[in-house]
Amino acid sequence: MSRPVRLTVNGAPASFDVEDRTTLLDALRDELGLTGTHAGCEQGACGACSVLLDGEIVRSCLLLAVQAGGRTVTTIEAVGSPGRLHPVQEALRRHHGLQCGYCTPGVVLTAIDLLERVADPDEEEVREALAGNLCRCTGYAGLVDAVLAAARDAGPGR
Amino acid sequence: MKPAPFAWHPAGSVEEAVSVLSADEDAKLLAGGQSLLPLLSLRLARPTTLVDLEDAGLGVLEIADGDRAQPAASGDSRVLVAGAMVRQRRLELDPLVAATVPLLADAARHVGFPATRNRGTLGGSLAHADPVAELPAVAVALDATVVATGPRGERRLAASALADGFFATTLEPAEVLTAVRFPAAGPGHGAAWCEWSPRLHDFPDAGVGVAVELDGTGALRWVGAAACGIGGGPLPLGDELAATAAGATEATPGLLRAAAGAVTAAARGAGDGRDELCGLLAARALAQAFRRAQDRQVAS
Ligand code: FES
Ligand code: FES
Numbered sequence: 001m002s003r004p005v006r007l008t009v010n011g012a013p014a015s016f017d018v019e020d021r022t023t024l025l026d027a028l029r030d031e032l033g034l035t036g037t038h039a040g041c042e043q044g045a046c047g048a049c050s051v052l053l054d055g056e057i058v059r060s061c062l063l064l065a066v067q068a069g070g071r072t073v074t075t076i077e078a079v080g081s082p083g084r085l086h087p088v089q090e091a092l093r094r095h096h097g098l099q100c101g102y103c104t105p106g107v108v109l110t111a112i113d114l115l116e117r118v119a120d121p122d123e124e125e126v127r128e129a130l131a132g133n134l135c136r137c138t139g140y141a142g143l144v145d146a147v148l149a150a151a152r153d154a155g156p157g158r
Numbered sequence: 159m160k161p162a163p164f165a166w167h168p169a170g171s172v173e174e175a176v177s178v179l180s181a182d183e184d185a186k187l188l189a190g191g192q193s194l195l196p197l198l199s200l201r202l203a204r205p206t207t208l209v210d211l212e213d214a215g216l217g218v219l220e221i222a223d224g225d226r227a228q229p230a231a232s233g234d235s236r237v238l239v240a241g242a243m244v245r246q247r248r249l250e251l252d253p254l255v256a257a258t259v260p261l262l263a264d265a266a267r268h269v270g271f272p273a274t275r276n277r278g279t280l281g282g283s284l285a286h287a288d289p290v291a292e293l294p295a296v297a298v299a300l301d302a303t304v305v306a307t308g309p310r311g312e313r314r315l316a317a318s319a320l321a322d323g324f325f326a327t328t329l330e331p332a333e334v335l336t337a338v339r340f341p342a343a344g345p346g347h348g349a350a351w352c353e354w355s356p357r358l359h360d361f362p363d364a365g366v367g368v369a370v371e372l373d374g375t376g377a378l379r380w381v382g383a384a385a386c387g388i389g390g391g392p393l394p395l396g397d398e399l400a401a402t403a404a405g406a407t408e409a410t411p412g413l414l415r416a417a418a419g420a421v422t423a424a425a426r427g428a429g430d431g432r433d434e435l436c437g438l439l440a441a442r443a444l445a446q447a448f449r450r451a452q453d454r455q456v457a458s
Pocket of ligand 2: 099134136
């Protein structure tokens, strides 16, 4: 049995019909074609599927699509563009914060969520914020450097 | 499609949730879903219906008059009432929680990740009863009261009477945990949560929460404590610490050593050296709680 869901995705109204058991992750990818949200573990452990729900970082594999009805979802597709990267994306590129890129959408959104709340985080705060985002390539040092640099470049009082 | 089929039922009230649960024994409650969704995706849980508590009015977070004539935990007679659907992130960040139940705020920041704390709830954590979960141990350490509503109405039970072994509680099948009432901190109150996890923010091997209250002369007049990760549910440690620390005015090395020994003995039988780990964590938490209580007295 499917159910209609209406929500706002990346600033525009979106709707789809899904079974109740469909996760938000699957709905974003399969119903809306937003494949930038990556499916890693699909059980809450890796952070690859992170999106913003009403402006807060959540894991889209730990949410039913029907639970997102009436809410606002932001995915990586709304962040930067190939010609004009978001400062966090630019910093990841400069500091070798990605290799295969599988974890990257989740890392970018998690970093944006951190910098929204803490304009000038120290290394420990960055590590703590990123602790739930698994990366099999970079060894994390580049990720941490990039987020610190993005915060620095943005300067105080962004 | 990972979970097996089920029907999602957003409940508009606790009564509605209770009636759905009463009519269908394979219906389950959905709170924050941060432990349940993985179980669904792994098909370890196959409910017929998921009763979503999001809109059931369980988001209250407020101070209220206490129910006990002489609350054991506190020189303050009020309680912090936290609804079952209060998010873990709010417990971590809301100044009201930090001021009135500092152990809850200190422990909440160790639960999962920011992304899961934005969804995960207090009530979900207590009802899921994972033996390594922090929040059930906090409720036991502080002698909190759990409020539940079932087909026969509302009842209250001590947090220590909620746990019933690994991932099990004493709640009836059709009961909904609606709120937790935490004794509010008095003037000489200090608290700390310490845990050890091999990877930052992963499930801990063990964790210990300690809250103390000092009297006007700076002597310890009350201590509450509990551990997670030892056995099937929260391990109360208040009596062990009271026996070693009552009347103390300083967390001296001798006192911390005695406290670690008493807690290690209480946790005896936990494998992999976790009993001694628990003793160390308790000593560390006691020392921090002591210092915070002293700071609070100086500040007030
Ligand atoms: S895919 Fe959601 S946390 Fe791994
Ligand atoms: S860049 Fe490959 S997983 Fe992170």
